[in-house]
Amino acid sequence: MTDMHFRTVAAVSTPRGKGGIAVIRISGDDAFRVADRMFSPASGKALSDCGTRRAVFGTILDARDEPVDTGLAVLFRGPASFTGEDVAEISCHGGPAATEAVLLSALAHGADAAGPGEFTRRAFLNGKLSLTEAEAVGRLIDADTEERLALSAGGLRGNVSRRIGEISAGMLTTMTALYAAIDYPEEDVGDEGEREIGNTLRRSLEEVRALLSTYRVGRAVADGVKTVVCGRPNVGKSSLFNLMTGEESAIVTDIAGTTRDILRETVSFGGVTLRLADTAGLRGDTDGRVEEIGVNRARREIGEAELILAVFDGSEHLTKEDGELLDLLESTKGDAVILAVVNKSDRGIALTGEELGRIDGVCGSGRRIVMSAASEKGDALAQAVRTAFRAGELDLRRDAVIWDVRQRQALEHARSALEAAVEAVEAGDPVDCVCTLAEEAMAALDETDGRSVDQGIVDEIFKRFCVGK
Ligand code: GDP
Numbered sequence: 072m073t074d075m076h077f078r079t080v081a082a083v084s085t086p087r088g089k090g091g092i093a094v095i096r097i098s099g100d101d102a103f104r105v106a107d108r109m110f111s112p113a114s115g116k117a118l119s120d121c122g123t124r125r126a127v128f129g130t131i132l133d134a135r136d137e138p139v140d141t142g143l144a145v146l147f148r149g150p151a152s153f154t155g156e157d158v159a160e161i162s163c164h165g166g167p168a169a170t171e172a173v174l175l176s177a178l179a180h181g182a183d184a185a186g187p188g189e190f191t192r193r194a195f196l197n198g199k200l201s202l203t204e205a206e207a208v209g210r211l212i213d214a215d216t217e218e219r220l221a222l223s224a225g226g227l228r229g230n231v232s233r234r235i236g237e238i239s240a241g242m243l244t245t246m247t248a249l250y251a252a253i254d255y256p257e258e259d260v261g262d263e264g265e266r267e268i269g270n271t272l273r274r275s276l277e278e279v280r281a282l283l284s285t286y287r288v289g290r291a292v293a294d295g296v297k298t299v300v301c302g303r304p305n306v307g308k309s310s311l312f313n314l315m316t317g318e319e320s321a322i323v324t325d326i327a328g329t330t331r332d333i334l335r336e337t338v339s340f341g342g343v344t345l346r347l348a349d350t351a352g353l354r355g356d357t358d359g360r361v362e363e364i365g366v367n368r369a370r371r372e373i374g375e376a377e378l379i380l381a382v383f384d385g386s387e388h389l390t391k392e393d394g395e396l397l398d399l400l401e402s403t404k405g406d407a408v409i410l411a412v413v414n415k416s417d418r419g420i421a422l423t424g425e426e427l428g429r430i431d432g433v434c435g436s437g438r439r440i441v442m443s444a445a446s447e448k449g450d451a452l453a454q455a456v457r458t459a460f461r462a463g464e465l466d467l468r469r470d471a472v473i474w475d476v477r478q479r480q481a482l483e484h485a486r487s488a489l490e491a492a493v494e495a496v497e498a499g500d501p502v503d504c505v506c507t508l509a510e511e512a513m514a515a516l517d518e519t520d521g522r523s524v525d526q527g528i529v530d531e532i533f534k535r536f537c538v539g540k
Contacts, residue, residue, distance in 0.1 A: 077156065077193060079105060081177035082185035083170055084539040090165030092142075095173050096539070097159040097182050098190055103146055106159035108132075108180040109173075110144045118159075123148045131163055134179035139172045140164055154190050155197025188536025192529070195521065201232040202521020202529075206475055209536050210293060216339035218292045221467035222474060231282075231478070234471035235520045238278045242513055245271040249506040269496040272509065276489040279516075282471060283482050288343065289474030291460045292467065295337055295344035299372040302382030303392035307414040310444035311382060315340055315347060315452075340449075341456025342463060348372050373399065378456070379409045381434065385441060386418035389426045400433050408459045409434040412452065417443040478519055485515035 079099025085092070097105050103119045110118050112129035121127045123146045133139035142163040152158040163173045178184060188209070195205040207226025214220040225231075245268050252264070300308045316336045336347045373379060381400060383393055400409055411434040413422065420441065422430075431439055438459070440451050457463050465472055473479060492508035521529070 078183045079181060080185035080189055081105070081174060081182035082189070082539040083174050084160075084190070085165065085170075087167070089167065092162045093165040093170040093173075095161045095163065095170070095177055096185075096190060097161070097177050098152070098154045098156045098185075098193060099182070100157060101181050102157040102159045105177055105181045106144055106146065106161065109176045110159075110161060111138075112144075118144055119146065121146075131161060131173055131176065133172045133176045139176070140169050142173075150197065150199070153199065154193040155199045156193060185538060186533075187538050188533035188540050189538075191536060191540050192533040195529070195533075201229065203231040203235075203473075203475075203478060203519070204229055205521070205533075206478075207231075209540065210474070212540060215337075216292075216344055218339055218342060218462075218467060219344065222289060222292050222472060225468045225470070225472065226474070230469065230471045231473055232520050234278075234282055235516055238275055238282070239513060239516050241271060241278070242275050242509065242516075245275075246506070246509060246513065249502060249509060252502045253506060265496065268505070269493065272489060272493050272496060272505075275512070276486065276493055279482060279486045279489060279512075282473060283479065283486060285465060285470070285472040286474070286479045288460055288462050288465055288467075289472040290476075291343035291462070293344075293474035295346040296377045296460065297375060298345040298347045298378040298380065299376040300347065300380045300382060301373060302396060302412075303390065306382045306384040307412075307444045308382050311380065311412060311414065311449075312336070312347065314444050314447075314449050315345070341453040341460070343456065343460045345378065345456070348376075370399065374403050376407050378459070379407050380412055380452075381409060381430075382412045382414055383422070383430065384415050385413035385420045385422050386415040387421055389422065389429070397429060397433050409438060410452070410455050410459070411439045412444075413439060413441045414444050416441050417446050481515050481519035485512045485519065488512035488515060 077099050079097065079101035081095060081097040084094045084096040107118050109132050110127075110129050111132060112118055112121055112127045114121065114127075114129075118127060118129070126143045126145050128143055129141065130138045131140045131142050140163045142161060144159060144161045147153070147158040147160070149156040149158070161173060161177075163169050191200070191205050191208050194200045194208075195202060200208070204227055207223045210219065210223035211227055214223050248264060248268055300312055302308050316338050338345050338347060379400065381396060383389065389397075411430045413420070413427070413430070427439065438455065440455050442449065442451055473482065488508050488511040492505055492512060495505045495508060
């Protein structure tokens with residue numbers, strides 16, 4: 072793929088707005104020529120005569136060849152560049168007008184405007200990055216929490232690609248044995264050979280299953296867990312919300328039913344990312360219209376949530392409303408993790424064993440946290456979240472962790488093909504049948520890492536990037 076010829080493109084690779092500097096990146100066969108036309112080194116030499124991978128100081132010319140700024144230019148000769156093509160990076164002062172003028176100059180001097188994610192896409196097409204690594208670049212740029220940074224940095228360092236490569240390499244020996252058996256049917260593979268093929272396929276299946284199982288935590292970090300904090304008015308939802316966000320973002324008040332709208336916040340909590348919605352108090356009897364909308368929305372939020380924090384006031388007996396919330400949770404229980412927060416423990420626990428048992432019946436054993444949102448940091452709750460999403464079991468920086476639905480789909484395809492292949496071996500099916508299924512699994516593994524992937528999928532992935540990446 073390295074010999075593909077692309078247009079030469081340019082874009083601003085630093086964020087919009089004012090900054091100390093901005094970087095305009097130009098990539099493609101003509102990148103050096105474009106840079107030569109718009110950059111005049113202080114030394115008087117042509118930029119392309121100043122060597123590559125060296126910062127060269129000079130004057131930047133605008134679209135009409137008038138000096139517009141001074142700055143640095145660095146040339147990278149492909150394939151030793153980010154995109155694998157010839158690349159010129161020009162740094163100018165980071166004002167919006169200066170940046171725009173330098174970009175327009177690049178366009179006037181022979182470059183086309185780069186599309187979203189075009190530099191990373193070229194890096195992928197030129198074999199500089201695997202697809203999971205390219206996806207990690209996007210995530211790395213977007214990373215706003217420590218866990219997200221660890222996950223994307225691990226992906227970019229090739230943790231997932233390497234693991235997939237290892238699984239494929241393991242399968243390759245089986246493929247060789249299978250092809251030999253097909254090509255020379257007169258030479259019987261023998262029981263030993265068949266056992267070996269079965270074992271390798273089973274091992275690959277286990278490896279694929281193990282990698283797939285990392286999706287739960289990968290996704291919980293990368294996309295975040297849709298979380299709802301619910302409970303009747305005054306149990307301490309807002310206090311809990313504030314404790315988790317670390318800000319006074321929800322209004323805490325003594326008057327029942329005042330948190331009417333749904334507040335949202337994304338927080339790093341318990342080793343994963345929670346997308347928090349704090350709902351209005353859930354009430355069976357609604358009086359005002361505003362309150363009613365809030366409650367209906369709260370019900371919908373509960374239906375769509377992946378993590379439900381059901382808050383109860385531990386210093387009082389369960390009320391009718393608490394009972395209704397428990398009924399609602401019971402009836403909407405799907406895949407969502409329900410954690411029961413028995414709050415206000417500083418006032419002493421008034422809930423009876425029977426009442427606590429009722430709560431446990433809905434959220435499951437070991438998922439009840441007795442705490443005080445008013446006087447604690449929430450460590451027990453964080454630990455419960457960590458356990459529920461298995462966040463402590465993997466090292467996001469070092470282990471292969473998948474986080475993208477596309478990666479999961481491709482791996483699931485590999486898993487089902489491998490399952491069928493193992494079944495075929497166990498049933499003593501003809502060798503070519505086993506071989507077809509193993510080939511299908513290999514192709515799905517390749518697809519996971521983008522070694523053979525549909526153009527439409529590639530387009531879809533890079534569309535999510537912004538211009539300049
Ligand atoms: P919400 O209506 O469920 O959002 O409840 P709030 O967070 O507004 O809390 C209602 C009242 O309970 C406020 O006066 C809080 O200060 C108080 N509160 C919340 N959590 C605790 C707690 O753990 N202990 C005590 N003693 N009071 C609390």
